[in-house]
Amino acid sequence: MNQTIYLIGLNHRTADVSIREQLALPDCNPCLQGLVRPDGPIREALILSTCNRVEFLVVGDPQKDPVQEVLHFWGSTCSVDAQTISKHAYTYQGLEAIHHLFTVASSLDSMILGEPQILGQLKQAYRKAVEYGSARVIVSRALHKAFSVAKRVRTETAIASNAVSISYAAVELAKRIFGDLAPQRAMLVGAGEMAELAATHLLGAGIQGITVANRTLCRGEELADKFGGKAIAFEELVDHLPEVDIIISSTGSQHAVIRARDVKKVLKKRKHRPMFFIDIAVPRDIDPDVNGLDNVYLYDIDDLKEVVEENLAERKEEAGKAELIVKEEVDSFALWLKSLALKPTIVDLLERGEAIAEKEIKKTLKSLGPEVSPAVHEALQVLAHSLIGKLYCEPIAYLKRRSKEEDTLTKCIHDTRRMFNLDNEQVPQDAHKDRKTRTCPHKTANERFWPHK
Amino acid sequence: MTFFRLFEFLVAFLYFAGALVFLVGLVTHKTSFTKVSIWTTATSFGLHTIDLLVTWLHSGGLGADQGPFYFSLLAWCFLVIFFAFWWRLRMKFLALIASPLALIVFTSSLAISPSTQPVPQTFVGLWFGLHIGALFVSIALLAMAFGSGVTYLYLEKKIKTKARFKGFSRDLPSLHTCDRVNHVSVVAGFPLYTVGILSGFIWAAFTWKHMFSWDPKEVVSLLIWLIFAYVFHQRLAIGWNGRKPAKAAIWLFLLVIASMLFINFFVPTHHQFQM
Numbered sequence: 239m240n241q242t243i244y245l246i247g248l249n250h251r252t253a254d255v256s257i258r259e260q261l262a263l264p265d266c267n268p269c270l271q272g273l274v275r276p277d278g279p280i281r282e283a284l285i286l287s288t289c290n291r292v293e294f295l296v297v298g299d300p301q302k303d304p305v306q307e308v309l310h311f312w313g314s315t316c317s318v319d320a321q322t323i324s325k326h327a328y329t330y331q332g333l334e335a336i337h338h339l340f341t342v343a344s345s346l347d348s349m350i351l352g353e354p355q356i357l358g359q360l361k362q363a364y365r366k367a368v369e370y371g372s373a374r375v376i377v378s379r380a381l382h383k384a385f386s387v388a389k390r391v392r393t394e395t396a397i398a399s400n401a402v403s404i405s406y407a408a409v410e411l412a413k414r415i416f417g418d419l420a421p422q423r424a425m426l427v428g429a430g431e432m433a434e435l436a437a438t439h440l441l442g443a444g445i446q447g448i449t450v451a452n453r454t455l456c457r458g459e460e461l462a463d464k465f466g467g468k469a470i471a472f473e474e475l476v477d478h479l480p481e482v483d484i485i486i487s488s489t490g491s492q493h494a495v496i497r498a499r500d501v502k503k504v505l506k507k508r509k510h511r512p513m514f515f516i517d518i519a520v521p522r523d524i525d526p527d528v529n530g531l532d533n534v535y536l537y538d539i540d541d542l543k544e545v546v547e548e549n550l551a552e553r554k555e556e557a558g559k560a561e562l563i564v565k566e567e568v569d570s571f572a573l574w575l576k577s578l579a580l581k582p583t584i585v586d587l588l589e590r591g592e593a594i595a596e597k598e599i600k601k602t603l604k605s606l607g608p609e610v611s612p613a614v615h616e617a618l619q620v621l622a623h624s625l626i627g628k629l630y631c632e633p634i635a636y637l638k639r640r641s642k643e644e645d646t647l648t649k650c651i652h653d654t655r656r657m658f659n660l661d662n663e664q665v666p667q668d669a670h671k672d673r674k675t676r677t678c679p680h681k682t683a684n685e686r687f688w689p690h691k
Numbered sequence: 692m693t694f695f696r697l698f699e700f701l702v703a704f705l706y707f708a709g710a711l712v713f714l715v716g717l718v719t720h721k722t723s724f725t726k727v728s729i730w731t732t733a734t735s736f737g738l739h740t741i742d743l744l745v746t747w748l749h750s751g752g753l754g755a756d757q758g759p760f761y762f763s764l765l766a767w768c769f770l771v772i773f774f775a776f777w778w779r780l781r782m783k784f785l786a787l788i789a790s791p792l793a794l795i796v797f798t799s800s801l802a803i804s805p806s807t808q809p810v811p812q813t814f815v816g817l818w819f820g821l822h823i824g825a826l827f828v829s830i831a832l833l834a835m836a837f838g839s840g841v842t843y844l845y846l847e848k849k850i851k852t853k854a855r856f857k858g859f860s861r862d863l864p865s866l867h868t869c870d871r872v873n874h875v876s877v878v879a880g881f882p883l884y885t886v887g888i889l890s891g892f893i894w895a896a897f898t899w900k901h902m903f904s905w906d907p908k909e910v911v912s913l914l915i916w917l918i919f920a921y922v923f924h925q926r927l928a929i930g931w932n933g934r935k936p937a938k939a940a941i942w943l944f945l946l947v948i949a950s951m952l953f954i955n956f957f958v959p960t961h962h963q964f965q966m
Contacts, residue, residue, distance in 0.1 A: 399861060414850060414866065415850065415866050416866075416867050417867040417868050510933065532934060544853070545853070548855045552857070
């Protein structure tokens with residue numbers, strides 16, 4: 239096989255944003271624009287272009303210098319000279335390229351370790367490449383494998399399990415306390431930027447509604463409109479506390495806005511239903527003694543920062559585990575690449591046939607009972623093995639004829655391997671599904687069983 | 692009966708395997724283990740049901756060999772309630788308490804030798820069935836409240852002290868979920884417990900012509916009923932939730948189990964299980 243995989247690209251570590259902007263290729267069709275052409279060195283290509291990276295995954299003939307071809311194409315498309323590109327770009331070849339691809343897909347190479355967006359972007363890039371016809375056997379296989387590696391990394395390590403932004407960390411804690419956020423209401427005290435962000439995340443998590451209490455009422459109303467909530471006067475803040483479960487405070491006040499004795503009275507009124515206070519103001523708005531009350535939880539900005547830092551540290555720890563998974567999968571991909579040659583496929587096919595023959599002979603002998611003469615045994619052997627031989631004779635001849643045509647051979651071998659399932663693969667049912675929407679089947683069951691108090 | 696014994700050991704072994712696999716699943720965060728564990732427990736539960744039915748038919752009525760049969764029935768009740776919670780509220784984590792408890796109670800039922808006393812015919816009465824059934828279901832509900840109570844206290848401490856969530860604590864349910872298990876257990880468990888005790892007294896009145904005989908078991912049960920009533924009242928009328936009812940449920944369950952193990956075996960009482 240005279241084909242090698244290359245990965246050429248740059249990312250946030252090798253090039254700053256001004257360079258990345260110049261070299262982005264948001265909508266590029268490698269077939270139309272001449273990167274992949276019948277007589278050229280490159281047979282397959284996929285282009286991933288996001289705000290943090292631009293990468294080419296290509297399969298080409300090593301004798302015709304596909305890397306130069308890519309750099310030339312990239313430079314001429316973006317009108318940047320090739321020297322600038324090669325200063326910032328990295329090139330990987332063969333299994334290193336695959337390793338890098340898996341690392342990117344698993345979000346181990348992202349600016350924020352474990353962020354989930356990159357996988358979606360990669361899927362998008364692959365979809366386009368399939369549409370353009372520039373992704374064929376090898377790129378398709380590499381990408382499918384990359385998606386399954388990413389899935390494995392997400393499920394087997396905790397790399398994406400904890401929030402790494404302050405407002406997300408607050409939402410996660412709220413979920414730990416209240417479970418489902420649908421019946422909960424939140425209150426914004428003051429209107430800081432971070433509080434707004436947290437409110438947006440809470441709405442995203444399905445919270446019921448938002449109340450805004452701000453010193454300047456018109457600003458409060460503006461915010462309330464934005465979130466589809468209601469605005470109240472700042473002086474009435476404590477009177478409205480019994481109706482809300484999550485309080486996000488970020489005023490510029492120099493002394494406490496919410497005191498522990500107020501909260502005590504509020505708790506009685508709300509029949510001690512839990513409350514969660516998030517204090518992101520400096521100096522703090524909420525009396526720290528509030529945390530000492532039963533069923534009340536208070537986190538201030540330092541606590542949240544600590545949570546985020548710990549989560550980041552944990553992601554780094556988990557990255558080590560993820561790296562092992564990536565290595566393992568690269569090895570299995572290497573095996574597949576090797577099997578794309580003609581000879582191993584024919585061997586595999588015949589071995590599979592022999593195994594089937596032997597199994598069936600055993601079964602038949604069993605059903606014939608213990609009194610089988612050696613002659614019958616012999617005849618059975620001959621029959622089974624010659625059947626298998628005759629069955630596989632034509633496909634093998636067909637494959638051998640194709641070996642003159644390199645382009646179709648790879649595809650034929652790949653199809654044969656899949657048709658006879660020589661790699662013993664199990665195709666997951668949701669292999670092509672994006673797992674963006676997660677349904678929550680238990681909610682209805684919950685409500686059926688015990689209506690909300 | 693030797694084959695039968697083997698069958699019972701198989702049930703015990705499957706319970707053990709189920710509990711163990713569930714733990715492994717928690718530690719390794721693999722949902723496939725949880726699935727396997729629930730199926731294992733369900734299989735063993737099915738065999739257990741057959742075992743109970745056979746014992747019951749074999750003896751021609753309730754209470755034939757008292758101790759073992761009741762212990763086995765209690766273990767069975769734990770699982771019925773667990774499956775109900777799992778099915779309606781999707782609370783798999785209760786398997787953590789249900790299958791080990793069922794295992795302990797069931798294996799102790801194997802360890803008790805059946806009494807050879809013939810049981811009075813009155814045992815077959817409706818009141819007696821109600822007495823046993825209602826009490827066992829309410830004890831099983833308490834067991835779930837115990838499990839979720841321990842989880843609640845552990846989680847709450849973590850949130851209050853701002854500790855980090857590592858390892859299996861990440862997969863634990865929310866505080867609200869744990870509290871709802873407690874709510875359901877108290878609201879459904881207390882009336883059942885009341886029915887169980889009352890039917891016991893009525894049965895006693897029919898059988899021995901007096902309702903209350905200062906039997907130690909009866910006294911302790913009344914004490915438990917009083918605590919249970921208090922928790923029930925606080926939960927529904929005052930709106931107790933969270934830590935207090937969680938603690939109360941833990942104590943109630945421990946009291947029930949202690950009275951069961953201690954009184955039924957070592958104190959002279961007409962609730963005695965023969966050793």
